[in-house]
Amino acid sequence: xxxIVEIKNMSxxxxxxxxxxxxxxEAYEGEILGLxxxxxxxxxxxxxxxxxxxxxxxxxxxxxxxxWSPTSMNDALKHGxxxxxxxxxxxxxxxxxxxxxxxxISEYKxxxxxxxxxxxxxxxxxxxxxxxxxxxxxxxxxxxxxxDRKLVEIAKVMxxxxxxxxxxETTTALSQKGRDIIYSIMNKMKxxxxxxIFISHDLDEIMNVCDRLTVLRDGNIIxxxxxxxxEENAIKTSMIGRELQGNYxxxxxxxxxxxxxxxxxxxxxxxxxxxxxxxELHEGEILGxxxxxxxxxxxxxxxxxxxxxxxxxxxxxxGEHVKSIADAMKKQVGYVAKDRDTESLNLDASIKDxxxxxxxxxxxxxxxxxxxxxxxxxVNAQIEQLSIKCSGANQYVSALSGGNKQKVAFGKWLxxxxxxxxxxxxxxxxxxxxxxxxxxxxxxxxxxGKSILLISEEMAELIGMSDRILVMKDGELKxxxxxxxxxxxxxxxxxxx
Amino acid sequence: MDNEKIVRKxxxxxxxxxxxxxxxxxxxxxxxMAFAVIKDINIPYSMKNIINQSVxxxxxATGAIFIYTLGSFDISLGANMCVSALIGAMAYNRTGSLAVxxxxxxxTAVLIALVCSVxxxxxxxxxxxxxxxxxxxxxAAVLMLIGANGTGDIIQVPAEAVSAINTVWFKLxxxxxxxxxxxxxxxxxxxxxxxxxxxxxxxxxxxxxLNNSKLAIIAFIMAGIGVGLGAFLTITYAPTLSRNTASxxxxxxxxxxxxxxxxxxxxxRSKIYSAVVGALSMTLLxxxxxxxxxxxxISQMVKxxxxxxxxxxxxxxxxxxxxxx
Numbered sequence: 001x002x003x004i005v006e007i008k009n010m011s012x013x014x015x016x017x018x019x020x021x022x023x024x025x026e027a028y029e030g031e032i033l034g035l036x037x038x039x040x041x042x043x044x045x046x047x048x049x050x051x052x053x054x055x056x057x058x059x060x061x062x063x064x065x066x067x068w069s070p071t072s073m074n075d076a077l078k079h080g081x082x083x084x085x086x087x088x089x090x091x092x093x094x095x096x097x098x099x100x101x102x103x104x105i106s107e108y109k110x111x112x113x114x115x116x117x118x119x120x121x122x123x124x125x126x127x128x129x130x131x132x133x134x135x136x137x138x139x140x141x142x143x144x145x146x147x148d149r150k151l152v153e154i155a156k157v158m159x160x161x162x163x164x165x166x167x168x169e170t171t172t173a174l175s176q177k178g179r180d181i182i183y184s185i186m187n188k189m190k191x192x193x194x195x196x197i198f199i200s201h202d203l204d205e206i207m208n209v210c211d212r213l214t215v216l217r218d219g220n221i222i223x224x225x226x227x228x229x230x231e232e233n234a235i236k237t238s239m240i241g242r243e244l245q246g247n248y249x250x251x252x253x254x255x256x257x258x259x260x261x262x263x264x265x266x267x268x269x270x271x272x273x274x275x276x277x278x279x280e281l282h283e284g285e286i287l288g289x290x291x292x293x294x295x296x297x298x299x300x301x302x303x304x305x306x307x308x309x310x311x312x313x314x315x316x317x318x319g320e321h322v323k324s325i326a327d328a329m330k331k332q333v334g335y336v337a338k339d340r341d342t343e344s345l346n347l348d349a350s351i352k353d354x355x356x357x358x359x360x361x362x363x364x365x366x367x368x369x370x371x372x373x374x375x376x377x378x379v380n381a382q383i384e385q386l387s388i389k390c391s392g393a394n395q396y397v398s399a400l401s402g403g404n405k406q407k408v409a410f411g412k413w414l415x416x417x418x419x420x421x422x423x424x425x426x427x428x429x430x431x432x433x434x435x436x437x438x439x440x441x442x443x444x445x446x447x448x449g450k451s452i453l454l455i456s457e458e459m460a461e462l463i464g465m466s467d468r469i470l471v472m473k474d475g476e477l478k479x480x481x482x483x484x485x486x487x488x489x490x491x492x493x494x495x496x497x
Numbered sequence: 498m499d500n501e502k503i504v505r506k507x508x509x510x511x512x513x514x515x516x517x518x519x520x521x522x523x524x525x526x527x528x529x530m531a532f533a534v535i536k537d538i539n540i541p542y543s544m545k546n547i548i549n550q551s552v553x554x555x556x557x558a559t560g561a562i563f564i565y566t567l568g569s570f571d572i573s574l575g576a577n578m579c580v581s582a583l584i585g586a587m588a589y590n591r592t593g594s595l596a597v598x599x600x601x602x603x604x605t606a607v608l609i610a611l612v613c614s615v616x617x618x619x620x621x622x623x624x625x626x627x628x629x630x631x632x633x634x635x636x637a638a639v640l641m642l643i644g645a646n647g648t649g650d651i652i653q654v655p656a657e658a659v660s661a662i663n664t665v666w667f668k669l670x671x672x673x674x675x676x677x678x679x680x681x682x683x684x685x686x687x688x689x690x691x692x693x694x695x696x697x698x699x700x701x702x703x704x705x706x707l708n709n710s711k712l713a714i715i716a717f718i719m720a721g722i723g724v725g726l727g728a729f730l731t732i733t734y735a736p737t738l739s740r741n742t743a744s745x746x747x748x749x750x751x752x753x754x755x756x757x758x759x760x761x762x763x764x765x766r767s768k769i770y771s772a773v774v775g776a777l778s779m780t781l782l783x784x785x786x787x788x789x790x791x792x793x794x795i796s797q798m799v800k801x802x803x804x805x806x807x808x809x810x811x812x813x814x815x816x817x818x819x820x821x822x
Contacts, residue, residue, distance in 0.1 A: 307704055326706040337704060346698040349765035357694045358705050360687045370685050412705065 001028035003065070004195045005050065005164055010059030012045055012219075014399065019045045020056070021219045027164070032186055032196040034210030036203070037239055038403065038431035041216040043199045047166045051083035052076035063164070074103045082162035084170045090149045090156075092142030097123035099141050100156045126159040127151070131181045145294065146339065147178050158185060165189055166197045169429050171205060175292045175457060176493075183209060201431050203232060204460075215239055240433045248436050249464025250443045253485050257467050259283025262420055262451050263304065268313035273299040275475040277313070281420070286442060286452045288466030290459065291496050296475040297455045298338055301424045304328075304453065305335040317420065329358070331420075334413025336406075338424040338455075344409040345397050351408055352379045352393040358412040382411035387437070403434030410438070421445065424455045439465060459489040471495040518758035518774045525781040532788045543784060545665055549734055551780035552668045553727045558750045558757075558772035559679050560723020563716035564624070565754055566683075567696040568763035571628040571717070573613070574724055575747035576635035581606040581728035582738055583642045586654045589732075595662070598654075598732065603725030609635065610721030611714065618710040624717070639740050654736040663733045675726055679719065680769050692716055697764030752804050753779045761808060 005027035012020040020042045027033040035043040049056045052070030061068040063081065070076035073083065090099045097116075098105065100123045108119045123137035132151040141149060150170060157165065167186065171179045186196045186209065200206045206213060213225040215238040222238045263281040268274045273296035281287050289297045302308040304315060306328040314321065317331040328335075337343035345354055356375055361367050363378045379393045386407040390400060397408055406426065413421060423442075427435045442452055442465060456462050462469050471479040471492055479495040481487060529547075533540050557574060564571050571577075585602035589595065613631050617624040643652055683689035695702035695712050703709055731743060757775025760766045779800065786796045 305704075324706075325704065326708070329706045335704065342698070343700055343704050346694055346701050346765065348697045348762070349694060353690075353694060353697075353765050357690065357702075357707075360690060364687050368687055370687060370690060 001030065003027070004029050004063065005033075005197070006060075006062035006065075007046060007050060008060040008062075010046060010049065010056045010061070012042075012049065012054075012056045012058075018219050020059075023059070023216070023219065023221055025214060025221070027195045027197055029195055030190055030193045031211040032190055032198055032209055034206040034213040035197060035199045035216065036201070036206055036213060036235065037216035037222075038401075038433050041239075041431075042219040043216055044168050045219075046216075047083065047168060047197055047199065048085075050076075051081055051166050053083070053085075077157065077160045077162065080163040081166070082157035082160060082164070083166040083168060084150070084153050084157055085168050089153045090141050092140075094141060095137065096127070096135060096139050096141050096144070096152050097137040099152050100126055100137070100159060102156065122159075123155075126155040130155050130158055130185060147174050147294075150174060151178060151181065154182065154185065162194070164195045164197070166199070168199045169201065171200055171202065175294070177292070179205075201429065201435075202458075203235060203432065207232070207235075217241055236432060239431070248432075249439055249461075253483060255467075257282050257285040259285060259449060259451075263315065263317055263453075265304070265315040266313055268300075268303065268310050268315060270296075270299060270303065270308070270310045271475070272296070273475045274303065274310065274313075277472075277475065277477055279470055279477065279480075281451050281453055283451055284446055284449045285467045286446050286454055286465055288462035288469040289453060289455045289472060290457070290462045290469055290492055291472035291478075295472040295496070297472050298424055300472075301335065301337075301422045301453065301455050305333060305422055307335070329416070332416075332418050333420045333422065334358075334416070334418030335422045336409050336413065336424060336426050338428065340402075340405060340409055340428070344412075345405055347398040348396065350394045350396055351383065351388065351390055351400070351411075352376075354397055354408050355379045355382050355393075355411045355415055359416040362416050378415060382415045385414065386411050386441075403430045406430050406434065406438070410441070414441075418450070420451045420453070422453045422455070425457060426454070427456075427458070427461060459492050462492065463487050463489065515758070518756065518771065518778070521756070522774050522778045522781070525778050525785065529781050529785050529788075532785060536788055538788065547777075547780050547784055548665050548669065550783070551776045552672050553730050553734070554746065554749050554753055554776040554780070555773050556672050556675055556730065557720075557723050557727040557746055558753050558776050559676055559769060560720035561750050561754060562679070562683070562759065562767060562769055562772050563692060563719040565759055565761075566692050566763045566767040567624075567713060567716055568699075569624045569713070570751065571610075571613070571720065572625065572747055573609075573628045573632040573635055574720070574750055575743045575745065576632050576639065577606055577609045577721075578724050578728045578731065578743040578746055579738070579740070580609065580635050580638050580642065581725055582731050582742055583639065583646075583652050585728055586652050586732055586736070586738055587642070587646055589654050589658065590652075593658075595658070599725075599729045602728040602732075603722055606723075606725035606728060607718055607721035610717035610724065614714045614717035618714065624713055643740060651737050651739045653738070654732055656736050659733040659736050668730055668733070671726060671730065675723065676769070676773065679723075682719070683767075683769050688712075688715060693763075693765045693767055696762075696767065749776075749779060752800055755804060755807050 003026050005025065007023060007025040010020050010023045023042065023046055025046065035047065037043050048054055050061060052073045052075055070079065070081065091102065097119050101108065101119060105114060108115045120137045127133065127135050127137060130151065132155060135144065135148050135151060141152060144152065167182060171182060174182065186198065189196050198206065198210055207230045211227055213230065213235065215222040215235065217239060225235060259282040261280040261282050266278050268277040277300065289300060291297050299308065303310055306322045306325045317333060320331065322328045322331065341347060356379055359378055363374045364370050376393065383390065383393060388407045389404050397405055400408065427438055445452060454462065454466060467483050469481040469492060470477055471481065473496055481492065533543060557578065561571065561574060581602045584605045585598045588601035589598035609631065613627045614624055617627040643650060646652060691707050692712055695707050695709050699709050727746065753775030754771055755761060755775065756778055757771030757773065759768065759771035783796055786799065
C-alpha cells in the first residue's frame with residue numbers, strides 16, 4: 001500500500017510540557033489508522049500539526065511522498081488534509097452555510113454581492129450528502145446544539161473532498177445517529193482509497209473501526225497494533241504503561257438503595273425537553289439518565305441545578321424548593337456540565353481559581369475574607385485527592401490535558417462536600433485511566449451516602465455504574481431499569497429510539 | 498534541557514511579562530531624570546506636576562480596573578467625572594462645605610455608574626453599550642449644567658476655598674487610601690475573586706452560582722467612587738470647570754490600564770497595580786515629550802502607538818480575546 005501520511009521524528013513542547021518526542025507515524029491509502037492514548041499523550045498535537053493548526057518544533061512531514069508544511073487548517077484542507085476537531089470549531093454568530101464555506105465565500109461573489117442562493121444550495125447539498133438533512137443551511141449556527149454544530153464541521157471538511165481526514169475525539173460529542181454518519185464517511189473514504197486517522201478514547205469503537213492502531217503515551221509512540229493483534233487488555237496496558245488495577249466499573253449487584261429521597265421531581269415540563277417528568281433520587285444512589293442526545297437529559301441536569309427554569313411542575317431538594325444556582329449550591333448540590341471548556345471551567349484562570357471559586361463560602365472568614373493559607377489548604381486538598389497532574393495550584397487550566405481539566409471540574413464540587421452531584425457526561429473525552437479513577441470516586445461517594453445523577457450518552461457507563469437507569473425519549477421518561485448483571489445495552493437502547 | 502529547567506524558563510517568562518510594566522516605568526523615570534538634568538529643569542517642581550497630573554488618573558483607573566476585570570469598559574468615565582465635578586462645585590457654592598462637595602461628587606458619580614450598569618442589567622445589554630449612550634447623555638448634561646448655573650462657559654469654586662487642600666500630600670493620601678481599599682477588596686475579599694472569575698468566563702461563573710449582573714453593578718459602584726474622588730481632586734487642582742474638564746480622562750485611563758499590564762480581556766490575570774504603574778508611566782511619558790518640545794498632537798500619536806504595541810504584545814502572551822463585553 002502506498003504511504004500517504006508520513007511524520008518523521010516530530011517533537012513539540014508547550015512551555016514546560018513535552019507534548020511530542022521524536023514521534024514517527026505512517027498512514028496508508030485505503031486505511032483507517034487509529035490513534036489512542038491517555039489525555040496529554042500527544043494524539044491531538046501530532047494530528048493538529050499535520051492538519052495545519054500549529055507548527056512543530058522539530059521533525060519532517062510528507063503528504064503523498066512530498067514535503068508537507070501547511071500554513072493553516074484552511075491551507076491544509078485546500079490541499080487535501082481535513083480535520084474535525086475535538087471541541088467546537090464553528091463560528092456561532094453566522095449561518096450554517098457561511099460556516100461551511102468559511103474562507104471561501106469569495107467564490108460566491110457576484111459583483112459587489114454574494115450569490116446567497118447558490119451558497120445556500122451548495123451548503124444544503126453538503127449537509128444532505130453527509131446525512132445531516134435536518135440541519136438547514138440558512139440557520140444561525142449558534143442556535144444549533146453541540147452535535148449539530150459538529151455535523152456542520154464535518155460537512156465543512158467533506159465539501160472539500162479531502163484525501164486525508166483526521167477525526168479527533170469527535171464521536172464523544174455525538175449520539176448514535178451522529179456516530180453512524182461519521183462511520184459511514186470514514187468507511188466510504190477507505191473504500192475510495194483515501195486515508196482516515198481516527199482518534200478516540202472509546203476502545204470498543206476504535207477496535208471496531210480501525211485497521212491499525214498506534215498507541216501514544218507521554219508524547220512517545222509506544223506500539224502499533226495490526227488488526228489481528230487487537231486485544232483489549234494489551235492495548236490498555238500499552239496506553240497506561242501498567243495493568244489496570246481493580247475494577248473498571250463497580251461490580252456489586254443486588255445492593256438495594258435504602259436511603260431516603262433527597263431530590264424529588266414532580267411533573268416537570270419544558271417544551272419538548274421535559275414532558276411530565278417525575279422521579280426521585282435517593283441517598284447513596286447513582287441514578288443514571290440515558291437517551292439520545294436530544295432527549296432532554298442535558299436540560300434536566302441544568303433544571304435541577306437551578307440554571308434553567310421549567311414551564312410547570314416542581315422539584316425539591318430535601319423537601320425545599322430550589323430558587324437559583326446559588327440556592328442549589330447552598331443545598332449541597334454540585335453540577336459538572338457536559339461542555340467542560342465553556343461551562344465548567346475558566347480556562348484563562350489557574351487551578352486554584354477554578355477550584356476555590358465554588359468553595360469561597362467554605363473557607364473565607366465570615367464568608368468574606370480570603371486568607372491565602374486557608375485557600376491553599378482547600379485547593380491543595382483537592383489536587384491531592386484527585387491526583388491532578390500539574391506543576392502547582394497556580395498552573396493555568398488551559399495548559400492541562402482533558403482528563404486533568406475534568407478533574408478540576410470535579411474538584412470544584414468535591415471541595416465543598418456536595419451531597420448531590422449532577423454529572424453530565426462526566427467522562428467525555430477522558431482516557432481510561434482517568435475514567436477508572438472517576439468511576440472509583442463516584443462509587444466511593446455512593447458508599448458515603450452521597451447521591452449522584454449520572455447523565456450519560458455511554459450505555460456501558462450507565463449500565464456499569466448506575467443503581468437505576470431512567471431512559472428518556474423526547475423529554476419523557478420511557479423506562480426505569482434496575483441494576484442487574486443481565487442488563488444489556490440493547491435493553492436500554494430499545495427504549496431510547 | 499531537563500524538565501526542571503523548562504519549568505524555570507516558563508516561570509521566568511511569566512515573571513518577565515509581569516514585571517515588564519514596572520521596568521517600563523523605571524526606564525521612563527530614568528529618562529525623565531536624565532532629560533531634566535540635561536535641560537536643567539527644576540526637578541521638584543516637575544515631580545509635583547507629575548504627581549498632580551497622575552493622581553487623578555491613578556484614582557479613576559484604579560476604580561475602573563473593576564470594570565475592566567469583567568472584560569468590559571466604560572467610555573463615559575471622563576464625562577461622568579465632568580458632571581460629578583460640576584455638581585460638586587455647585588453644591589459647594591450653595592453650602593460652602595468641602596465635605597458636602599466631596600460627598601456630592603462621589604454620590605453623583607456612583608449614581609451615574611449605577612444607572613449605567615442597572616440599565617445594562619435590565620435590558621440584558623453588554624455594559625459598554627450603555628456607557629456609550631451615557632456618554633451622549635452626560636455631554637448634554639454638562640452643557641445644560643453650565644448653561645443654567647455657570648458664569649459664561651464655566652462654573653467656578655473660589656480658589657481660596659480649595660487652596661488649603663491643593664497639596665501633593667493631601668492628594669497622595671486620598672489616592673493611597675482608595676488604592677489600599679481597592680487592593681484589599683480585589684485580592685482579599687470574596688467579591689474581588691468573583692469579579693476576576695466572572696471576567697474570564699461569565700457562563701462558567703453563572704454555573705458556579707455567581708450573579709454576573711450583581712457583580713457588574715458592584716464593579717461600576719467601585720469605579721464610580723474612583724470617578725467621584727477624581728472629580729473632587731480635579732476641583733481642588735483646577736477650580737474653574739468647563740465643558741472640557743476631564744475630557745481626556747476616559748482615554749488616559751484606558752491607555753494607562755493597558756500600559757500597566759492589564760489584559761484587555763479582563764479575568765483572573767487582572768491586577769490593581771496596572772492602574773498605578775500605567776498612569777505614572779503615561780504621565781512621565783507626557784512630561785518627557787514636553788521636555789523635548791513635542792506638541793500635544795505628536796504626544797497623542799506616540800501614546801496611540803504604544804497602546805497598540807502593548808495590546809499586541811499582551812495578545813502574544815496567550816490573551817486572545819480582546820473584545821469587550
